[in-house]
Amino acid sequence: MTDTLFRWDDSFLIGIKELDHEHKILIEDINKLHEKLAGSDEMSEIRKCLGDICARMQAHFALEEHVMKEHDYEFFDEHKREHDEFLEDYTEYMMRFLNAPSISLKNPIEECLRQWVVGHIATSDKKMSLIFQEEHS
Numbered sequence: 001m002t003d004t005l006f007r008w009d010d011s012f013l014i015g016i017k018e019l020d021h022e023h024k025i026l027i028e029d030i031n032k033l034h035e036k037l038a039g040s041d042e043m044s045e046i047r048k049c050l051g052d053i054c055a056r057m058q059a060h061f062a063l064e065e066h067v068m069k070e071h072d073y074e075f076f077d078e079h080k081r082e083h084d085e086f087l088e089d090y091t092e093y094m095m096r097f098l099n100a101p102s103i104s105l106k107n108p109i110e111e112c113l114r115q116w117v118v119g120h121i122a123t124s125d126k127k128m129s130l131i132f133q134e135e136h137s
């Protein structure tokens with residue numbers, strides 16, 4: 001049995017139901033990938049996990065950007081830039097893995113995902129949600 005990369009807890013909640021739900025599923029996907037990367041000879045499953053995360057992430061960012069637009073969010077551009085940079089980095093690692101599977105890509109892939117969870121959900125997404133809540137108070 002392998003350890004979990006991210007243990008979901010309520011500190012990840014930002015207070016917007018549909019986005020919290022997607023964050024939770026994405027963190028589950030990332031943990032699943034972590035388990036597959038720690039296992040052996042499961043390359044097809046690793047590929048599938050990488051692709052699933054990429055597709056889900058794209059859909060998640062699109063939804064979040066839609067919500068930001070609806071609120072006319074003043075930090076939209078910088079928030080979207082973080083999404084774009086993240087997707088670019090992740091896609092690059094994913095493509096490198098798909099072209100030439102190597103376990104040496106495990107750390108950079110996981111670090112990239114960690115940056116998104118710790119450095120984006122817990123900061124930028126939370127800031128966005130707090131500003132939306134202030135609008136309604």
Ligand SMILES: [Fe+2]
Pocket residue numbers: 019023060064121125
């Ligand atoms: Fe998000």
Ligand SMILES: [Fe+2]
Pocket residue numbers: 064079083120124125
């Ligand atoms: Fe975001």
